[in-house]
Amino acid sequence: MLLSIIIPFLNEQETIGEVLQQVTSTVIEWYNFEIILVNDGSDDQSVNIIQDFIAQYTWDYKIQLINFAKNSGKWFALKAWIAKCEWDLILIQDADMEYTPRDYAPLISHLNKNKLDFVYGSRTLGIKKFANHYSNKVFLFWGLLVSIVTSVLTFTKMTDEPTCYKLFSQKTKDYLLLPPENGFEWEPAITMILLRKKFRYWEYPIHYFPRDVAHGKKINWKDGVKAIMTLIVWRFKKIQLWNK
DSSP: OEEEEEEEESSOTTTHHHHHHHHHTOOOTTOEEEEEEEEESOOSSHHHHHHHHHHTOOSSSOEEEEEESSOOOHHHHHHHHHHHSOOSEEEEOOSSSSSOGGGHHHHHHHHHHTTOSEEEEEHHHHOTTHHHHOSOHHHHHHHHHHHHHHHHHHTSOOSOTTOSOEEEEGGGHHHHTOOOOOSTTHHHHHHHHHHHTTOOEEEEEOOOOOOOGGGTOOOOHHHHHHHHHHHHHHHHSOOOOTTO
């Protein structure tokens, strides 16, 4: 079984080295795993830091760096990789230190034990006094609102749709490639598509260490508006795979 850990990044020189240290020190039993770093047009030292890390790397599993010279959106490069490579599970890891790889094992165990097709790591379920944990209440508000809209439109319960930690099985592959969105809107589009197609899912509590815009966070309230509009569009849009 091959677990592909995908790390999209854009100008994350302050954190990418530590993220790699944490990911490569994580042990997940019964899985081979590879790390795919997808550079979405960084112009800082992120790539140099990654190349230095790979040059000194001595573990058994594979690390790949995919470079895109132009910033085309977080999911543009990721979809290109998903389409051409073989994998059994994909897990998304942000490069900003907000999430901890020690949550990998319970997410994967939860998916396998319950025979699910995808699992989201919920920050809402994982944090006591959730609102007080956020340094910026705007991010909290829009994250909760997007999750509520998702739940209402799909008649399901989802507490944290915008979470980074999204774990997908191979069964979902064709649908991951379906939305044309390349920005953050890809995530609510995928969520809506998979829920409408009745893929089996659940959420599992994770740890979360938020940062704010001053420390490099790249989303804002406009992304929340776009996410809600994307959810509405894909709630009613015809879902047709190109190869079906």
